[in-house]
Amino acid sequence: MHWIDPACLPETKGAVTQFLLDPHGDPDGFILEGERQVYCPPHLGARIAQRVAPGDIVIVRGIKPRAADIIAAISITSQDGETIVDDGPPRDDDEHERPEAEPHATEVAGTVVLSLFGPKGELRGALLDDGTSLRIPHHTAEQLRTYLTPGARVQAWGDLVETGYGRTLEVSEIAEQADIDTDVGTGA
DSSP states (O other): OTTSOGGGSOEEEEEEEEEEEOTTSOEEEEEETTTEEEEOOGGGHHHHHHHOOTTOEEEEEEEOOTTSSEEEEEEEEOTTSOEEEOOOSOOGGGOOOOOOOOOEEEEEEEEEEEEEEOTTSOEEEEEETTSOEEEOOHHHHHHTGGGGSTTOEEEEEEEEEEETTEEEEEEEEEEEOOOTTSOTTSOO
8 A cells, every 4th residue: 555654554463473375375463462453455464574573672663444443554563673664566677585384284173262354454364372273265254253253162184384483384274273172972
């Protein structure tokens, strides 16, 4: 959003809890204070990851959609005072190297601690209690809203990408997590 002056936007300050990843393993956002999602455009992911680490205090200036507790970042000021501003996507010759992360099919299970959204407030997934983010296309996520609400216990299958920044599952199937405390089929 290179046309917006970040100085006129409200600021939010907090500690980065963890990064969120796109399907290629690039950071495309982070969680502040364990409870608020900050969306960053894909072209800023590598720059942000070079300047910001979990535990750092950052100042984010951005736009908050009406329907979701997310900030679409326009600028991020790192703990050392450097400000990264969204000047729009790079020209073709400015492409960055992608992390070497090969997706592999797997399943994950856990409790949803936070619903995840796109920059306009559209539901796009969830964050599990083990730090794994679940990514689901918006049109599908709306239909599966009950599985993506905090407190939901889910099991999901899909392609997992894991890097030093975190892990994300591109979900192909999702279900309510079976209760593992019952003695099913043991006759007990």
